[in-house]
Amino acid sequence: MSLTLAEARARAAAVSDVHYALALDLTDPSQGTYGLRCQVTFQCSEETTFLEVTDAVGLEVDADPGVGWSYDGKRLHLSGVDRCRHPEHQPGDVCPRRVVVTARMPYVTDGDGMHTFTDPADGETYVAAYLGMDVAQKVFPCFDQNDLKALVDLEVTADPAWTVLANGRVHHQHDGHWEFATTLPIPTAMFVVCAGPWHSRTWEHAGLPFGWHARASLADELDRDFDELRSTTERCFDHYASLFDEPMPFDSYDQAFVPGQNWGALETPGCVTYRDEYLPRGRLTDRLRAARASTIAHEMAHMWFGDLVTMTWWEDTWLQESFADYMGVRVAGDAVGHHDLLVAFETARKVNAYRADARRSTHPVAPEAEDVPDVDAAATNFDMISYAKGGSSLRQLVTWLGDETFLAGVNAYLSQHRFGNTRLTDFVAALDAVSDRDAVGWADAWLRTTGFDTVRVEREADGTPVLHRDGSRPHRFWVASYDDALSPAGGHLVDLGDEPVRLPELRGRIVLPNARSQTYAQVALDDLSLAAFADRLPRLDDPLARAVVWGQWFEAVRTRRLASHDYLDLVARHLPVEPHPMIVGSVATRTLGSVLPERVAAADVGDAVASLSxxxxxxxxxxxxxxxxxxxxEGLASTSRDAALLESWLDADGVDGLEWYAGLRWRVVTRLAAIGAADAAYVEGERRRDGTVDGEIGAARALAARPTAQAKADAWAAATDAGVSNRRFEALTGGLWQPEQAALVAPYVARYLAEAPALAERGQAFAQAVGRAFPAVPLDADQLADVRAAVPAVTNTILRRDWEDALDDRG
Known part of the structure; x- marks a missing residue:
């Protein structure tokens, strides 16, 4: 049972002035549990309340006189907490109550709690608390909701050889005992502690201590990238200082590449954690460098949007994630110089937002609170609507309001609500106060509605383009025009609403609305423009405009307006001469990950893969x-059936002198396994050669990809093992589902439908992993019918949402 909106509102009305004094004993992870002592002080105006603490072992409570308690394995129910027995207080006075909990808490391997990981490269162990919604209670007893922010005192006992990182500065450290400065008021979901033999690089900037940290076995990689990581951090930090009136709220800024993180990164104040896949062995691609910079900027934005000012309840997830998504792209471009990030955004995240918005599960960027009745329901809203659609909407808001006005409203909002909790109305009121435009009406149109508008281009008899809006939102965007050779021929900034907009000065020209990705809307081009782009897209010099065109083709094949074979023909003609790596990568990912399993019949997949190869x-x-x-x-490594070619790349550890990264080598090994050219002994040799967690995960995926019944049986057994880690589960299921092996894996489609609901009960993050493991192969009509029949019986909110989404994507 997750926390409900009604429970959260009632508890927030009764409880205040929360302070945690937490002591953790992390000295022996091999026990499977860690020790804690947590003193919670608070005021309460009601006779009863409850703390959350999940699966505590040997729980004991020492509370103020008159306070009663009971524990059900998830909630610590308290009674008598409104009674004041202080001799100098009057009856009815509300005074602090004290509850001290001692217990042992379980470590986890699924990234949802106090995660433990032993590095196969050197045998070193790391433990780290990865929190987020409904997870703090798996680490310590707390009021696990955003609007009961609290001060946190933390002490940690750990191996004296370890380094411990947390939300605040180290106040005292000696012989394995660490004490940290009391935090400012933070939501429980933003608590963090990371302990292990980290390799650390630290410095000071703008009067604050900064640090980057990674596993000891990644020391060389951290040293390789440190200058860039430091520069990116400082540039983002200084840029935010120029944008925001409120200074950086917290007393330090550590950043750590950690194992097992479920999110790409988590914005825990004072110590941001990142998936350590952001620190790869081998070549660091320019695409990963740009994505990493955007993530650094995204998480830093959360120091203001999410940590300084926090949403009250989960209907306003967008107040954090949409802002960070928008600011991540903007600041990584303006401050760090990755100006092409909009190209990747247009062809990846924004396309995923359109997909999400077309499903039955679509929701407003900012739904009503009552539409998010509990935390499990809220977990499903951490999607591309809250992130990419919300970020796109904010980009449109800036275009519509003007940047100066937008920032004035943002700064008023942050200053008025510092260390508080807010709702949509608070942000809109701040914008409305500084603007002569109707910010309230804009928010109602953009944030309270679902779906996306379509900008449609029609032609009058003389060739004049006319823009029509199918939808209800106001749009401001740039319309680019081109001559017959697709050379730029001017353009216009257009406001499009209820009335069509004629563009007589663009008569006879090829046009592309939203060429600068300023709004969130699909584009239905006229026949002249459609034919021109389909015939000679490579002549279009602007990569962002090409990205917009590719995005329309993705949408057309999704909606079946464009047949899969026609789409694949466009890929075959235009992708080999596409000069922008981000576009090539996005097209490859979209085609292999979505078009093949969702739009190509099983009998035709082999030919489609050959065409792509x-x-x-x-x-x-x-x-x-x-x-x-x-x-x-990378594309060839996922599609080629030329075993000799692939093996030659492995022998040379690269391609014609081109350095690659460890994950790419494992992609080649997985492909060899999938086409039957690498047996278990071959994969084992590669695993031993690697010797790191990349090798363990890569080998699991490659073994699961082999085209034999036994390989599939072994993979399924390993994936459904009760103790399987989150990363290993993802690798096993990723290898299991090969689009070219639809017939071979057919029995596991049925097994997945039968067994996934039980697997999903492990927790929110693991349920998401189970949902993402939906069979990535073409399904026939009978299999789709089986999915439809299975959905009504699924009680897990997260899994049911994922299955419904999968059905909609294949509809």
Whole structure:
């Protein structure tokens, strides 16, 4: 049972002035549990309340006289907490209550709690608390909701050889005992502690201590990238200081690459944690460098949007994630110089937002609180609507209001609500106060509605383009125009509402609305423009405009307006001569991950893969830039059936002198396994050669990809083992489902439907992993019918949402 909105509102009305004094004993992870002592002080105006603490072992409570308690394995129910027995207080006075809990808490391997990981490279162990919604209670007793922010005192006892990181500065450290400065008021979901033999690089900037940390076995990689990581951090930090009136709220800024993190990163104040896949062995691609900078900027934005000012309840997830998504792209471009991030955003995240918005599970960017009745329901809203659609909406808001006005409203909002909790109305009121435009009406139109508008281009008899809006939102965007050779021929900033907009000055020209990705809307082009882009897209010099066109093709094949074979023909003709690596990578990912399993019949997948492989090969032969060559190699590594070619790459540990990264080598091994050219002994040899967690995970995926019944049986057994880690589960299921093996894995489609509901009960994050493991192969009509029949019986909110989404994607 997750916390309900009604319970949260009642508890927030009764409880105040919360302070945690927490002592953790992390000295022996091999026990499977860690020790804690947590003193909670608070005021309460009601006779009863409860703390959450999940699966505590040997729980004992020492409370103020008159306070009663009972524990049900998830909630610590308290009674008598409104009674004041202080001799100098009057009856009815509300005074602090004290509850001290001692217990042992379980470590986890699924990234949802106090995660433990032993590095196969050197045998070193790391433990880290990864929190988020409904997870703090798996680490310590707390009022686990955003609007009961609290001060936190933390002491940690750990191996004296370890380093311990947390939300605040280290106040005292000696012989394995660490004491940290009391935090400012933070939500429980933003608590963090990371302990282990970290390799650390630290410095000071703007009067604050900064640090980057990674596992000891990644010391060389951290040292390799440290100058860039430091520069990116400082540039983002200084840029935010120029944008926001409120200074950085917290007393330190550590950042750690950690094992087992479920999110890409988590914005815990004072110590941000990142998936350590952001610190790869081998070549660091320019695409990963840009994505990492955007993530750094995204998480830093959360120091203000989420940590300084926090949503009250989960209907306003967008107040944090939409802002961070928008600011991550903006600041990584303006401050760090990754100006092409909008190209990746347009062809990846924004496309996923359109997909999400077309499903039955669509929801407003800012739904009503009552539409998010509990935390499990809220977990499903951490999706591309709250992130990418919300970020796109904010980009449109800036275009519509003007940047100066937008920032004035943002700064008023942050200053008025510092260390508080807010709702949509608070933000809109701040904007409305500084603008002469109707910010309230804009928010109602953009944030309280579902779906997306379509900007439709029609032609009058003389060739004049006319823009029509199918939808209800106001849009401001740039319309680009081109001559017959697709050379730029001017453009206009257009406001489009209820009335069509004629563009007589663009008569006869090819046009592309929203060419600068300023709004969130699909584009239905006229026949002249459609034919021109389909025929000669590579002549279009602007990569962002090409990205917008590719995005429309993705949407067309999703909605079946464009047949899969016609889409694949566009890929075969245009991708080999596409010069932008981000576009090539996005097209490859979208085609392999969505188009093949969702729009191509099983009997035709082999030919489709062969066509893609040939396109990647042509692109590799023509590419002169190393980054472009590498992205075509990635495509070939996922599609080629030329075992000799793939093995030659492994023998050379690269392609014609092109350095690659560890994950790409494992992609090649997995492909060899999938086409039957690498047996278990071969994969084991590669695992031993690697010797790291990359090798363990890569080998699991490769073994699962082999085209034999026994390999599939072994993979399924390992994936459904009760103790399987989150990363290993993802690798096993990722290898199991090969689009070219639809017939071979057919029995596991049925087993997945039967067994996934029980697997999903392990927790929110693992339920999401189970949902993402939906069979990534073409399903026939009978299999889809089986999915439809299975959905009504699924009681897990997260899994049911994922299955319904999968059905909608294949509809």
């Amino acid at each position: 040939a396109a990647f090969a042509r692109g590799l032969a023509a590419a002169g830039d190393d980054e472009l060559r590498l992205v075509f190699v």
